[in-house]
Amino acid sequence: MGGSQFGFRVRYTPATELVNELVEAADDRRHSKTTARYGYVDLLCIDELGYMDPLPSVVSVRTLSTGRIVRMGDASDLVYGVKDELRYDQIPWGRFLHAYGPAADVPEYLKLLGSSDVQAAGQAVGSLGNRICHQGGTYAPAALAVPFLLRLAGSPATHHRGEILRLVGEVARREHYRDGSRAGLLQVARADDQPQYDVSGYLENWSVHAARIAITSDAPLLLALLDDIDAEVRSSACYALATALHEVEPIDAALRRRLSSEEVAAVHMSLILATAQLAREHRDESTVTRLRTWWADPNQPADIRVSAALSWLCLVDVPVPDDLRLLLTTTVDDELAGLLADVPWMRDIDWGGAGVRRCIYLMLNPEVDWRSADEDPWVET
Numbered sequence: 373m374g375g376s377q378f379g380f381r382v383r384y385t386p387a388t389e390l391v392n393e394l395v396e397a398a399d400d401r402r403h404s405k406t407t408a409r410y411g412y413v414d415l416l417c418i419d420e421l422g423y424m425d426p427l428p429s430v431v432s433v434r435t436l437s438t439g440r441i442v443r444m445g446d447a448s449d450l451v452y453g454v455k456d457e458l459r460y461d462q463i464p465w466g467r468f469l470h471a472y473g474p475a476a477d478v479p480e481y482l483k484l485l486g487s488s489d490v491q492a493a494g495q496a497v498g499s500l501g502n503r504i505c506h507q508g509g510t511y512a513p514a515a516l517a518v519p520f521l522l523r524l525a526g527s528p529a530t531h532h533r534g535e536i537l538r539l540v541g542e543v544a545r546r547e548h549y550r551d552g553s554r555a556g557l558l559q560v561a562r563a564d565d566q567p568q569y570d571v572s573g574y575l576e577n578w579s580v581h582a583a584r585i586a587i588t589s590d591a592p593l594l595l596a597l598l599d600d601i602d603a604e605v606r607s608s609a610c611y612a613l614a615t616a617l618h619e620v621e622p623i624d625a626a627l628r629r630r631l632s633s634e635e636v637a638a639v640h641m642s643l644i645l646a647t648a649q650l651a652r653e654h655r656d657e658s659t660v661t662r663l664r665t666w667w668a669d670p671n672q673p674a675d676i677r678v679s680a681a682l683s684w685l686c687l688v689d690v691p692v693p694d695d696l697r698l699l700l701t702t703t704v705d706d707e708l709a710g711l712l713a714d715v716p717w718m719r720d721i722d723w724g725g726a727g728v729r730r731c732i733y734l735m736l737n738p739e740v741d742w743r744s745a746d747e748d749p750w751v752e753t
């Protein structure tokens with residue numbers, strides 16, 4: 373989109389579609405004609421190459437001979453030496469745009485995140501987040517930053533590790549701030565027929581998907597953080613893991629294992645919401661049953677029952693049961709709402725600490741549009 377605005381002939385294609393087309397063309401002896409059609413463009417954008425490793429020989433720079441081929445925002449195949457050694461200079465940041473222009477300044481913010489200066493690191497988290505996830509919208513450089521952010525967060529010497537992980541989770545989601553509805557709370561990505569563009573004209577759907585690819589590729593780093601000594605790190609690791617694209621079974625198992633030993637209420641909610649989000653994305657009916665059992669069990673702790681109730685409502689399309697409504701309207705007092713206020717999903721709904729109340733209000737009142745909902749989430753339900 374951005375290239376076409378400057379007069380370039382641009383074409384986008386997922387790698388699998390390109391390969392299938394070229395293979396079929398070769399079989400039908402139309403290979404030269406097909407490659408010539410791709411070679412006509414100035415800029416060929418090939419998405420999801422990370423899923424095709426090694427790349428089939430039918431697709432090569434020599435075969436396509438285009439003026440320029442761009443690997444669309446897939447950071448999963450970065451050389452591990454580049455990622456593990458934090459070699460920021462190996463990434464062509466300046467080719468991408470964030471909310472304020474060329475992303476050439478991203479490496480400086482990444483370096484500051486690893487600084488021993490707590491204040492400088494804190495400012496860097498905010499500044500970087502404002503650039504690659506501006507007002508909830510994900511920009512192209514975000515996916516390339518994810519592998520570095522995960523490695524910084526994995527180091528005990530890094531400051532603001534929970535905030536860094538929360539940023540990782542944010543860039544892997546559609547714009548969703550204040551959406552605490554049953555349909556929206558656990559929705560990760562927009563549908564294919566709902567394109568959203570950033571201010572540079574780049575398709576945000578691609579940026580979100582690329583960030584999810586990067587997270588999935590480095591999921592073992594996040595799984596290790598589920599046992600971190602810092603509760604905020606554990607909670608934010610759940611938030612990022614919940615966006616995984618595939619190989620979710622070991623992730624779900626690790627989340628449930630951690631839940632069995634976790635003692636912090638906010639982390640309880642993050643673990644439960646993460647399992648529910650994975651179930652929503654990957655259609656796991658067993659999680660729906662498990663959540664129903666938890667919220668209906670009076671012997672479960674209040675935070676687990678409330679978390680399971682909100683999660684269950686996101687996974688089913690039935691009227692709110694009377695006993696669940698009673699649970700949510702009588703169990704969530706000021707103390708519990710405060711304990712759960714910093715859960716990433718709840719912070720997205722209300723930065724001021726009223727996310728739990730607003731979420732309950734929206735879920736119990738489905739006729740209310742979350743975009744125009746009462747600004748006061750403490751309204752009677």
